[in-house]
Amino acid sequence: MSGNLLxxxxxxxxxxxxxxxxxxxxxxxxxxxGMSVATAAHGYVVTGCPHTVGGVPAPCVSVRWTADGTGVTVGGASVLLDTSAAQCFTAAFVPQGPPVVQAAQRKVTVR
Structure with a gap:
């Protein structure tokens, strides 16, 4: 699978x-x-989601990523790519759809 590192x-x-x-x-x-490469070990929270169902607020509150089988790891955890599968969830763990990742050119450094 190909994609850009997150x-x-x-x-x-x-x-x-x-x-x-x-x-x-x-x-x-x-x-x-200057920031860590994102891995499957990172947790993501969502704020400001305006989604409602039947007039009742049902906002996204978290994102769960499925690590790709690239074999590339950082600290033992698979890296995340902009093409990695993910799902946004409500507080009741109802799936809301995939997140949107803004494409950007990044400079990667290894210490």
């Missing part, structure tokens, strides 16, 4: 426009734009 600071949103950010960003020896 950094912990990647611009990601839920399908309804809420902002997804990395909840835990442990230091890594592999950096992109």
């Amino acid at each position: 950094g912990a600071g990647a611009v990601i949103s839920c399908p309804h426009g809420g902002r997804a950010t990395a909840a835990n960003t442990a230091a890594s020896a592999v950096l992109m734009d």
Whole structure:
């Protein structure tokens, strides 16, 4: 599978426009734009999702990623690509659709 590496600071949103950010960003020896490369070990939270179902708020609150089988790991966890499979969920774990990843050119450095 091909794709671009995601950094912990990647611009990601839920399908309804809420902002997804990395909840835990442990230091890594592999950096992109000065931030850790995102891995399957990172948790993502969503804020500002306006989604409603039948007039009842049902916002996305988290993103769960499925690591690709690239074999590339950082600290034992598979790296995330902009093509990695993911799903946004409500607080009740109802799937809401895949997140939207904004494409960007990144500079990767290894310490």
